[in-house]
Amino acid sequence: MEAAAGERLEPAAVDELRASFGGELITHADPGYEEHRQVWNASIDRRPALIARCQGVADVIAALRFARNAELEVAVRSGGHSFPGHSVCDDGIVIDLRRMTGIRVDPETRTARVQAGVLNGELDRETQAFGLATTAGFVSHTGVAGLTLGGGIGWLHRKHGLTIDQVLAVDVVTADGQFVRASEDENPDLFWGVRGGGGNFGIVTEFEFRLHEVGPTVLAGAMYWPMKDAPELLRFYRDWIAEAPDELTTIPILRRAPSVETVPAELRGEHIVAIAGCWSGDLDEGEAFIRPLREFGSSALDIWQPKPYRVHQSTFDAAYPHGWHYYFRSCDIAEMTDEVIDIACDYGGRIVSPVTSAALWQMGGAVSRVDESATPFNGRAAAHTFNINGNSIESEGADAEREWAREFWSALEPYHTSVYVNFLMEEGEERLRQAYGADRYDRLKELKRKYDPKNVLHLNQNIRPD
Numbered sequence: 192m193e194a195a196a197g198e199r200l201e202p203a204a205v206d207e208l209r210a211s212f213g214g215e216l217i218t219h220a221d222p223g224y225e226e227h228r229q230v231w232n233a234s235i236d237r238r239p240a241l242i243a244r245c246q247g248v249a250d251v252i253a254a255l256r257f258a259r260n261a262e263l264e265v266a267v268r269s270g271g272h273s274f275p276g277h278s279v280c281d282d283g284i285v286i287d288l289r290r291m292t293g294i295r296v297d298p299e300t301r302t303a304r305v306q307a308g309v310l311n312g313e314l315d316r317e318t319q320a321f322g323l324a325t326t327a328g329f330v331s332h333t334g335v336a337g338l339t340l341g342g343g344i345g346w347l348h349r350k351h352g353l354t355i356d357q358v359l360a361v362d363v364v365t366a367d368g369q370f371v372r373a374s375e376d377e378n379p380d381l382f383w384g385v386r387g388g389g390g391n392f393g394i395v396t397e398f399e400f401r402l403h404e405v406g407p408t409v410l411a412g413a414m415y416w417p418m419k420d421a422p423e424l425l426r427f428y429r430d431w432i433a434e435a436p437d438e439l440t441t442i443p444i445l446r447r448a449p450s451v452e453t454v455p456a457e458l459r460g461e462h463i464v465a466i467a468g469c470w471s472g473d474l475d476e477g478e479a480f481i482r483p484l485r486e487f488g489s490s491a492l493d494i495w496q497p498k499p500y501r502v503h504q505s506t507f508d509a510a511y512p513h514g515w516h517y518y519f520r521s522c523d524i525a526e527m528t529d530e531v532i533d534i535a536c537d538y539g540g541r542i543v544s545p546v547t548s549a550a551l552w553q554m555g556g557a558v559s560r561v562d563e564s565a566t567p568f569n570g571r572a573a574a575h576t577f578n579i580n581g582n583s584i585e586s587e588g589a590d591a592e593r594e595w596a597r598e599f600w601s602a603l604e605p606y607h608t609s610v611y612v613n614f615l616m617e618e619g620e621e622r623l624r625q626a627y628g629a630d631r632y633d634r635l636k637e638l639k640r641k642y643d644p645k646n647v648l649h650l651n652q653n654i655r656p657d
């Protein structure tokens with residue numbers, strides 16, 4: 192196995208690359224190999240021939256040229272959180288951007304320049320130093336780059352829009368090794384494509400984001416009810432959020448209560464329905480708005496309170512650590528109908544694994560007010576996006592969790608509308624066409640033919656040029 196991972200590499204060629212490489216080159220013979228080939232999802236176990244840990248743009252260009260000359264398959268890695276494991280490959284090269292963590296916030300213009308290896312938590316730390324933030328995901332160890340290239344949803348998307356709606360410009364190394372900048376004024380076709388089309392058109396080395404005043408204190412957390420209350424609670428919730436201002440983003444979650452400090456011992460492991468949320472506006476107005484939810488029935492736990500935005504941004508880290516076995520199915524729905532609620536409650540009540548869950552991200556607000564054609568992202572009209580996570584800590588039990596997730600997803604099929612590309616597994620071209628919608632997909636294919644006609648960058652939700 193180890194020989195296969197290295198046998199296609201010419202040692203002399205690697206030495207030549209190493210001579211001018213600023214970062215680190217790791218082959219299977221190097222001590223860091225096992226550590227650096229790992230990705231977040233332990234279900235993915237691949238052995239690249241070379242891991243090029245780039246220090247800057249020059250390394251990215253050199254690594255990509257090397258890969259093309261050696262005819263190596265190319266995987267690009269930022270945070271390593273791709274659910275289907277697109278950022279690592281067998282026998283090819285991983286262009287690993289994780290060392291590129293520069294962030295420069297300009298508080299005057301409320302913008303930030305962010306290198307491609309930055310994680311959500313690192314971006315929040317720098318921006319919150321100025322009382323600013325941009326829409327980023329709800330787990331601090333997820334990569335900003337992969338998240339942004341697919342769309343980017345988080346606790347601020349209803350107030351400020353998707354992460355792609357905050358992108359002002361990107362630096363890109365295209366598949367043929369050229370460095371270009373893309374914005375509304377420069378290479379606008381590429382700028383359109385990278386805001387939802389993933390890493391199909393080039394390797395983004397830096398983003399420029401628009402920032403907003405956020406917090407630093409937000410009203411956030413979760414309330415839990417016993418699963419038996421879920422059908423009634425979710426009907427109440429549906430009516431309550433119909434009037435929700437953009438300041439509020441919520442996620443109903445069905446799972447077994449986690450074994451964490453904030454959850455009382457007697458509740459741990461019980462099937463529950465939680466409403467997690469974040470109010471990013473005036474705190475008194477927020478308290479008034481969430482009161483009816485707080486007063487609904489008898490909640491088993493209420494940990495929704497004022498807290499620093501950055502603290503809330505890492506609340507869910509412990510629920511999605513590196514090294515567990517993750518499986519994921521997703522769909523958007525137009526409406527939380529009684530039928531959808533009943534299906535969700537049925538499958539929620541049957542959860543076996545303590546780390547399996549179904550989360551229903553509330554969409555709408557600013558996301559829905561951006562023109563559908565402005566970016567490749569499809570799903571601006573969705574009411575909720577479903578994350579059905581069939582997870583297990585060890586590989587044992589993973590098959591049963593996957594089966595549960597697949598069945599749950601299938602039961603929802605009559606209600607599927609779009610799907611968020613960053614929540615797809617390996618699901619085939621037809622599903623990708625559905626994810627983008629036929630018109631946007633055809634436009635993305637056109638763009639792929641222009642920027643990567645040989646499909647060098649295909650380890651992603653691949654938009655094939657043919």
Ligand SMILES: Cc1cc2nc3c(=O)[nH]c(=O)nc-3n(C[C@H](O)[C@H](O)[C@H](O)COP(=O)(O)OP(=O)(O)OC[C@H]3O[C@@H](n4cnc5c(N)ncnc54)[C@H](O)[C@@H]3O)c2cc1C
Pocket residue numbers: 231266267268269270271272273274276277278288307327328329330333334335336337338339340341342343344345389390391393394395396511613614650651652
């Ligand atoms: C624990 C967890 C929490 C999540 N929470 C959210 C959330 O709150 N909101 C949300 O929107 N999504 C969320 N996601 C989904 C997430 O957006 C995707 O998994 C995303 O692809 C992760 O990006 P990454 O850089 O960490 O991943 P990687 O695995 O490094 O990359 C993912 C894909 O993007 C490509 N890519 C990465 N960087 C670049 C680059 N610089 N240039 C070109 N291509 C690149 C890779 O080749 C790969 O195809 C979550 C995922 C996980 C695992």
